Amino acid sequence: MDASAAIAVTDLRKTYGTTTALDGVSFEVGQGEFFGLLGPNGAGKTTTLEIVEGLRRPDSGQALMFGAPSWPPNPDLMRRIGVQSQTPAFFERLTAAEQIHAFAKLYRVPAVRADEMLAAVGLSDKARTRVEQLSGGQAQRLAIACALVHDPQLVFLDEPTAGLDPQARRNLWDLLRDINAAGRTVVLTTHYMDEAEALCHRVAIIDHGRILECGPPETLIQKADAVTRVIAQAALVDAGELRRRFPEATVTEDDTRIVIASPDPAPVLAELAARGALRDLVVKGATLEDAYLTLTGREYRA
Template sequence: MRGCQMGMRVEAHDLVMTYGDVRAVDGISFTVEPGEFFGLLGPNGAGKTTTLEILEGLRRPDGGRALVDGSDPGRRDPKILGRMGVQLQASAFFEKLTAREQLDTFGALYDAPRTRTDELLELVGLRESGAIQADKLSGGQKQRLAIACALVNDPDLVFLDEPTAALDPQARRNLWDVLAQLNDSGRTVVLTTHYMDEAEILCDRVAIVDRGKVLAIDSPAALVRGLDVPVQISLAPGALAPEQAAALPGVDSAELEQSAVRLSTRRPTAVLTALAERDALEGLSVRGATLEDVFLDLTGREYRA
C-alpha cells in the first residue's frame, strides 16, 4: 500500500430519493472532510444504503446534489472513480474464479501490480484461502473478499456498506484494525453499520438517520455526552441491602435484580465514594450512556422491516 495520502471530500446537499410513494432519502445533508472516518447509522429502511449509492454515483438523486472532491459522482468521471473504492451491501463474484483470481481480475481493471493480490489477501486474512473458488467461500470470507476488491486500486476514498456483517467476532475485530489503518494513512472512509460499538471505536463523526432524515450528527462522544441519562451501578450480590443502597448519597433509585442491587445515579462519584467507605466496591460494574442509548433515544425501539 502507499504511505500517507490525501483523502477526498464528500458532500451531500439536501439529497432526495423517492421510490413510488416512499421517500427513502428526504433532504439528507452532511460533509465528510478529507481523511475523516464517517459513519451512517440508522434502522433498516432508514435510507443509509440509498444515500451511499448516490454518493458512489450508482444512483441519481431526485433532488439535491452529491459531490466528491467537488465533482458529481453520477457523471462517472474516471479520474474520480479511479480514486474510489466501493464495497456494496451485496456483492457478486465470478463463482468459478478463486479468491486470488477475483483480485487479479479486479486489479487488471486498474493496472494494479500482481503483487497487490498477495497484499490484499494477507490484509483481510484470506492468504490461506486464495485458491478457493468464490462459490465455496463462507459468508464471512466472501465479505472479506468484497472488502479486498474495494481496496484493489489503493483508493483515497472508501465506501463500505455494513462491512462487518456476517463476520465472527474475531474477524470483525481484525477488520477494525484494517479499517483503522486505512484511515490512519490519510484515506477518507465512509461506512454504514448496525454495530454501535463499531461506530464508537472507528468513527470520528456519525450521522444518525431515520426515515430518510438526519436526526443528529456529531462525534460519538459528543452525542453520548448530550444524552441526559443516569449512570447504572450494579453491586455484587450481598454487598448491600436495597434499602441501604437507596440511602447512599447521590443514589436516585435502587432495585433488586437477580440477587444483585442496581443503583441509578447522576452523581456517580458521590455514590462510588460512599460504596468505598462501606467496602462494597468488589465485583461492582458501572455503565454509563453509550452510542446505542443515543441511537434508541432518537429512533425508538419498535421493530423495523
C-alpha cells in the first residue's frame, strides 16, 4: 500500500450476524483523486465508507487515512475530512446562513469562512431562506458547503445528486469538479453511472462485499467487453435477417426502430451500409453503465 495515499484499505471484513457485509475489500485512493465507489443496494458501499470514516469498527483488516488508522476514531483525522450524507441533516428552523454558521462554530473556524462557502456554492442570495424552503439542489449545495466549511483535504459525498432534476445535477457536477480542482480528494458514491463516468478519475465496483473491478471508467468499459448499440429504422432493414447474419449480436425491434447490440459493431455497420439503411442511423458506444451491469448483473436488488 502507498503510504502517501489519502485512503488505503486492506482486506476489510465485516459481518452482521450471518450476513457478510464486507469480504476482503482492498483499494487505494490517491491524494487529489476523484474516486467513485459504485455498487447495487446492499453491496457494501456504506459499510466500507463508515469504516474508512472512522464511524464503524471492522472485524478485521485496516483502513488508513493519510497513513493513520481510521479506527479507533482519531480527532486529528476528523478535522481533515468532510462528509456529505445522502439525506442532509440540518438544524430545524434555521436559515441557510444560520446553518453554515453553526457548522463553522462546531469546527471553530471564523464566521467569514462560512459566508465565503455560502458564496462559493451560489447560495448568498438564499442566506435568509429557511432550509425547508430551499429546493433539492439548493439543499444539496448547502450540505456540501457545510461539509467544506473547515477546509478538509478529503471529502466524502454520498449520492449528492439523488433526486435532482437534470439542470440541478449538471450544476452540481460543476461544483464537484471545482472542489476537486482546488486540490481536495473526493470520494463519491452514486447510482448514476453517467455521473461517475463524467467525474471520476477511477471507480471501484463493489458487490456482495467484494471489489469486482477498480480502474479508470474507460478501462473498465474495455475490460467488460460492453456492447455498442446500433439503431436503425425498422422500415429499412429486416430484423430476422440481421439475427441470422450476426448471431453473436442481440437484435430487438419495435414498430419504428431496430437495435443491434454487438461487441463488434463494424461488420454490422458495413452490412447496414450495403443495404442502404444508414438514414437516421444512431450509434451509441459502450458506457460505464454497460460495464457495471456486465459485472453486477441485471437482476433487481431490493
